[in-house]
Amino acid sequence: xxxxxxxxxxxxxxxxxxxxxxxxxxxxxxxxxxxxxxxxxxxxxxxxxxxxxxxxxxxxxxxxxxxxxxxxxxxxxxxxxxxxxxxxxxxxxxxxxxxxxxxxxxxxxxxxxxxxxxxxxxxxxxxxxxxxxxxxxxxxxxxxxxxxxxxxxxxxxxxxxxxxxxxxxxxxxxxxxxxxxxxxxxxxxxxxxxxxxxxxxxxxxxxxxxxxxxxxxxxxxxxxxxxxxxxxxxxxxxxxxxxxxxxxxxxxxxxxxxxxxxxxxxxxxxxxxxxxxxxxxxxxxxxxxxxxxxxxxxxxxxxxxxxxxxxxxxxxxxxxxxxxxxxxxxxxxxxxxxxxxxxxxxxxxxxxxxxxxxxxxxxxxxxxxxxxxxxxxxxxxxxxxxxxxxxxxxxxxxxxxxxxxxxxxxxxxxxxxxxxxxxxxxxxxxxxxxxxxxxxxxxxxxxxx
Amino acid sequence: xxxxxxxxxxxxxxxxxxxxxxxxxxxxxxxxxxxxxxxxxxxxxxxxxxxxxxxxxxxxxxxxxxxxxxxxxxxxxxxxxx
Numbered sequence: 261x262x263x264x265x266x267x268x269x270x271x272x273x274x275x276x277x278x279x280x281x282x283x284x285x286x287x288x289x290x291x292x293x294x295x296x297x298x299x300x301x302x303x304x305x306x307x308x309x310x311x312x313x314x315x316x317x318x319x320x321x322x323x324x325x326x327x328x329x330x331x332x333x334x335x336x337x338x339x340x341x342x343x344x345x346x347x348x349x350x351x352x353x354x355x356x357x358x359x360x361x362x363x364x365x366x367x368x369x370x371x372x373x374x375x376x377x378x379x380x381x382x383x384x385x386x387x388x389x390x391x392x393x394x395x396x397x398x399x400x401x402x403x404x405x406x407x408x409x410x411x412x413x414x415x416x417x418x419x420x421x422x423x424x425x426x427x428x429x430x431x432x433x434x435x436x437x438x439x440x441x442x443x444x445x446x447x448x449x450x451x452x453x454x455x456x457x458x459x460x461x462x463x464x465x466x467x468x469x470x471x472x473x474x475x476x477x478x479x480x481x482x483x484x485x486x487x488x489x490x491x492x493x494x495x496x497x498x499x500x501x502x503x504x505x506x507x508x509x510x511x512x513x514x515x516x517x518x519x520x521x522x523x524x525x526x527x528x529x530x531x532x533x534x535x536x537x538x539x540x541x542x543x544x545x546x547x548x549x550x551x552x553x554x555x556x557x558x559x560x561x562x563x564x565x566x567x568x569x570x571x572x573x574x575x576x577x578x579x580x581x582x583x584x585x586x587x588x589x590x591x592x593x594x595x596x597x598x599x600x601x602x603x604x605x606x607x608x609x610x611x612x613x614x615x616x617x618x619x620x621x622x623x624x625x626x627x628x629x630x631x632x633x634x635x636x637x638x639x640x641x642x643x644x645x646x647x648x649x650x651x652x653x654x655x656x657x658x659x660x661x662x663x664x665x666x667x668x669x670x671x672x673x674x675x676x677x678x679x680x681x682x683x684x685x686x687x688x689x690x691x692x693x694x695x696x697x698x699x700x701x702x703x704x705x706x707x708x709x
Numbered sequence: 710x711x712x713x714x715x716x717x718x719x720x721x722x723x724x725x726x727x728x729x730x731x732x733x734x735x736x737x738x739x740x741x742x743x744x745x746x747x748x749x750x751x752x753x754x755x756x757x758x759x760x761x762x763x764x765x766x767x768x769x770x771x772x773x774x775x776x777x778x779x780x781x782x783x784x785x786x787x788x789x790x791x
Contacts, residue, residue, distance in 0.1 A: 316778070317776075452730065613720075613754060640753040641723075644754040644755070
């Protein structure tokens with residue numbers, strides 16, 4: 261029996277298509293919701309039904325809880341998959357689904373709220389024995405309070421919004437004058453972005469690596485990890501390239517990291533697939549950064565190395581089924597790399613919407629999770645990521661060689677994309693050696709158009 | 710006779726007349742601006758592009774309101790040159 265009869269997807273683009281694919285495989289009907297800007301989008305055509313939920317801007321459509329719930333009721337959908345971004349980590353949305361007796365494919369609204377509050381998340385993780393970035397777990401009451409806490413911790417520090425995340429609402433401070441200067445503006449930004457001006461302080465870790473662990477937990481006490489993803493190659497605090505497993509971990513460290521992640525997830529009674537993000541310093545010490553209580557953009561690399569379907573696992577867990585997987589069953593079968601194709605200038609990173617006159621990628625030896633097809637319009641309203649290119653090999657070298665081959669044969673015309681940057685990364689010696697940090701893009705690349 | 714010039718957005722997106730919802734307008738109709746002054750903001754794919762006056766002048770009128778959509782090349786305001 262299928263886990264659900266009909267699933268509504270409260271998202272768009274490549275992730276909506278990705279969810280439809282697994283639902284089709286499992287015999288579950290799908291309902292797409294779409295804004296006026298997405299009328300012609302592939303995900304709308306691929307779903308069994310589609311409901312228009314309003315004007316292009318996300319605040320008028322994809323972020324409208326009322327319209328999405330109404331669409332779910334009208335189509336008699338028994339579950340909602342939130343994808344990533346938009347309402348996926350909105351506790352009020354998860355609660356509304358529960359109140360309306362529609363299954364939210366994700367953790368409880370209480371857990372989303374807990375992990376969305378970075379101060380609370382730090383406390384919970386510390387309680388579970390998970391190392392957290394050294395810092396202050398309390399609320400900073402004023403600039404004076406912040407200065408006294410900072411003097412005790414020692415500079416440099418990161419001033420962060422407790423309700424923030426994903427690289428938004430944080431500022432590096434090197435001294436007291438710097439802290440005094442940015443405190444009011446960070447608080448104001450936190451208030452306007454997240455509706456909460458609470459700030460906290462963390463030690464600044466220079467030149468770090470970002471490595472995250474995929475956890476999977478059901479409602480019956482089963483919790484496993486699907487190993488880690490290395491996500492250090494970023495631009496503007498956003499990931500461009502991810503790979504699994506990380507080229508920089510020893511087997512012992514991998515095991516320690518993954519077990520720590522499970523420990524943290526168990527402590528909050530997490531139920532769904534989730535990602536524990538860690539930051540590594542130059543001495544291989546790792547610290548908990550935040551938890552993403554949803555499916556991650558870069559989940560395909562984990563699927564490639566484990567052979568598991570993460571969307572299927574989400575559906576299964578949400579349907580209250582028992583996870584019939586033990587940690588021993590889950591093996592790393594090879595190496596996978598994902599590159600994100602962004603509709604943006606490869607040097608300035610400024611977005612480039614427009615018509616995709618040409619979009620060609622070879623179909624062999626590659627997995628393509630794309631939002632768009634040739635001839636589609638890339639609209640200015642949403643995230644610039646238009647697709648993900650994923651290659652798998654028996655080892656890292658093979659995965660890189662396949663990626664190189666795919667990128668060389670690819671062609672995009674009509675809009676600017678970061679394809680030249682992606683090509684350059686594959687050829688970079690530092691990348692090939694697997695020795696890179698979050699400073700990689702600014703330190704090593706000079707893209708030529 | 711005064712010379713009028715359009716200030717247009719090179720990118721498509723959503724137009725705003727303030728840097729953020731709580732802040733003041735960049736400028737009002739009738740205000741004098743200098744070349745290089747920001748008169749509006751266009752949000753495109755989660756990024757913001759500042760629309761600047763290219764000449765000194767007086768902002769005659771805004772053709773687009775906050776939260777309205779603009780196309781690439783569309784005039785958002787009319788400037789009377791000084």
